[in-house]
Amino acid sequence: YTPAGDGTLVADGGLPWRYNADGSVAIASPKKETRIFNGREYVLENGIVCDFALVRASIGDRTGNLIFDKATRNFNPLCAMAGKITIAEVEQLVEPGAIDPQQVHLPGVFVQRIVHVGPQGKRIERVTTRKA
Numbered sequence: 001y002t003p004a005g006d007g008t009l010v011a012d013g014g015l016p017w018r019y020n021a022d023g024s025v026a027i028a029s030p031k032k033e034t035r036i037f038n039g040r041e042y043v044l045e046n047g048i049v050c051d052f053a054l055v056r057a058s059i060g061d062r063t064g065n066l067i068f069d070k071a072t073r074n075f076n077p078l079c080a081m082a083g084k085i086t087i088a089e090v091e092q093l094v095e096p097g098a099i100d101p102q103q104v105h106l107p108g109v110f111v112q113r114i115v116h117v118g119p120q121g122k123r124i125e126r127v128t129t130r131k132a
Contacts, residue, residue, distance in 0.1 A: 001035060001042035011043045053083025057106070060090035061099050064108025077106045087113040 009015040013031035020026045033044040055076040058069035066088055068076050080086040093116040 001037070002045050003040060003042055005032075005043045005045075006034065006041045048082050050079075050083050051085065053079045053086040054089070055080045055086060055106075055111075056089045056091075058090070059092045059094060059099065060088055060111075060114055061094050061096045061108070062114065063096045064088065064106075064111030064114060065096075065099050065104045066090070066106040066108075066111065067099060067103055068105045073105055077110075080106055080110045083110075085112045086110055087115060089115050089117045091117065091119050 005011050009029070011032050011034055013029050015029040016025045016027075017029055018025075018027040034041050035044070036042070055066070056072055057066035057076065058072070059067040066076075066080075080088070088111050093114065
């Protein structure tokens with residue numbers, strides 16, 4: 001539930017989804033479920049769910065606990081949580097217990113498959129210099 005959208009066409013229904021050729025509304029949104037919590041009205045919004053989520057982590061253990069590096073921490077955990085089946089590519093695969101629980105960015109409960117690809121699996125340009 002979210003307070004965003006309360007009192008708008010999103011919650012009340014009637015938001016145009018599709019138009020006819022003449023510009024009239026062909027399909028309008030239905031009314032959404034609302035509830036009052038602590039005197040404030042909230043609108044029910046369903047979460048985004050996908051069949052498969054593919055994520056990449058720098059370190060992972062065999063139980064699915066993952067540590068992300070830099071920008072991969074932005075959306076990979078959210079994508080993994082949205083997937084019915086989450087497949088994680090890890091550069092370094094370690095045994096359970098080797099990762100400090102305080103460093104885990106995504107618990108293993110959200111991961112169903114682990115694939116060890118190693119650092120060679122990264123298809124990005126690497127900066128190299130040669131000796132003068």
